[in-house]
Amino acid sequence: MRDPEQLLRRLDEIVDRPIRIMVVCSSHNRAILQYQLREELPKNLELVSGPGCSICVMPTGHVDAFVKVAMQPDVITACCHDLLKLGGSGDISLDSIRAQGMAQVEVITSPHDCLELARREPDKIIVYPAVGFEATAPSVAETILEAACEGIDNFCVIPSIRLLPPTIDSIMRDPDLDIHGLLCSDHVTTISDTEAYKALAKKHNLACCVAGFEKADILRGLISMAMQIRHGASLFDVGSAVIYSSVENSYARQMVSEVFFAVDTAWRGLGTIAESGFVIRDELSLYDATKRFNVRFLEGEEQCACHCDMIISGRGLPPDCPSFGMACTPQNPIGPCMLASEGICASYFRYNMQNGRHVL
Numbered sequence: 001m002r003d004p005e006q007l008l009r010r011l012d013e014i015v016d017r018p019i020r021i022m023v024v025c026s027s028h029n030r031a032i033l034q035y036q037l038r039e040e041l042p043k044n045l046e047l048v049s050g051p052g053c054s055i056c057v058m059p060t061g062h063v064d065a066f067v068k069v070a071m072q073p074d075v076i077t078a079c080c081h082d083l084l085k086l087g088g089s090g091d092i093s094l095d096s097i098r099a100q101g102m103a104q105v106e107v108i109t110s111p112h113d114c115l116e117l118a119r120r121e122p123d124k125i126i127v128y129p130a131v132g133f134e135a136t137a138p139s140v141a142e143t144i145l146e147a148a149c150e151g152i153d154n155f156c157v158i159p160s161i162r163l164l165p166p167t168i169d170s171i172m173r174d175p176d177l178d179i180h181g182l183l184c185s186d187h188v189t190t191i192s193d194t195e196a197y198k199a200l201a202k203k204h205n206l207a208c209c210v211a212g213f214e215k216a217d218i219l220r221g222l223i224s225m226a227m228q229i230r231h232g233a234s235l236f237d238v239g240s241a242v243i244y245s246s247v248e249n250s251y252a253r254q255m256v257s258e259v260f261f262a263v264d265t266a267w268r269g270l271g272t273i274a275e276s277g278f279v280i281r282d283e284l285s286l287y288d289a290t291k292r293f294n295v296r297f298l299e300g301e302e303q304c305a306c307h308c309d310m311i312i313s314g315r316g317l318p319p320d321c322p323s324f325g326m327a328c329t330p331q332n333p334i335g336p337c338m339l340a341s342e343g344i345c346a347s348y349f350r351y352n353m354q355n356g357r358h359v360l
């Protein structure tokens with residue numbers, strides 16, 4: 001069944017109790033807002049957002065490290081667009097130091113672009129702040145291995161990749177959250193072992209479904225979870241997601257384990273979570289910018305007026321923040337959830353505040 005109207009009717013029939021689902025991924029959150037899906041869902045089916053926005057969870061201490069390395073002599077920082085304006089302590093960002101002529105910063109779309117830049121600029125060191133979740137890790141690992149294979153030594157990475165399962169596990173330990181299910185994107189079937197999500201579902205008695213981004217995919221995912229909850233069975237349903245072949249997955253996992261290993265890592269607003277981030281193995285330390293420039297991730301000054309921590313942990317929605325749509329807008333963002341193009345506050349503003357609509 002793919003017809004959204006039929007799927008909505010089916011969902012209405014199945015949901016027979018209050019259900020609270022965490023929408024883990026920011027792309028799913030955006031799609032749900034874009035389809036104005038909340039307004040069509042059964043009244044007792046509540047969707048809250050999760051930590052799956054890599055810019056939103058980046059602590060200021062990490063941004064401070066990006067800025068510090070960017071200001072070293074002969075460095076070109078190559079980063080994704082969303083990272084440019086993300087402020088560290090004192091709201092200093094890569095963009096602000098670039099504007100003051102204190103650093104050379106280029107926007108790229110893939111880590112592989114760094115190698116092209118490194119070949120073009122042999123007298124510079126190309127530094128890539130690697131932000132993202134586990135799905136990003138294979139392409140970063142592949143770029144590092146390619147650089148090592150080609151003997152490119154004027155390229156290195158600031159490892160800031162985060163792993164979602166340990167963090168969801170940490171969030172779910174709060175009994176007051178009362179989450180019944182996790183809607184995951186198909187990114188989890190790339191590098192993240194689906195077993196990790198199965199274990200999460202079992203441990204916290206959660207329904208769990210991986211879904212694509214079409215309206216019908218999301219509705220089918222919600223139906224799957226409502227059925228699981230109704231039957232008291234915690235499952236891991238791959239739903240309509242694109243599933244990568246085991247060969248692709250094992251190749252990706254092999255590259256990732258050759259380059260990275262997991263360590264305790266800080267998340268913005270969520271504290272330090274055990275084994276929730278990747279660092280580069282000692283054998284490849286030439287490609288680790290933190291070692292090359294002797295930079296550590298220190299505790300930065302968090303933006304106190306921002307409630308992103310509440311939003312990325314399912315404890316509230318953007319309208320619960322007093323600054324939302326007032327002091328904080330996409331033109332004047334206070335926190336990363338409004339600054340990031342897929343941040344939950346930015347998506348709420350784009351699809352609910354604009355066009356004169358009321359916020360849910």
Ligand code: SF4
Binds near residue numbers: 305321322328337345
């Ligand atoms: S509206 Fe702005 S200040 Fe409030 S949580 Fe979102 S990003 Fe932070």
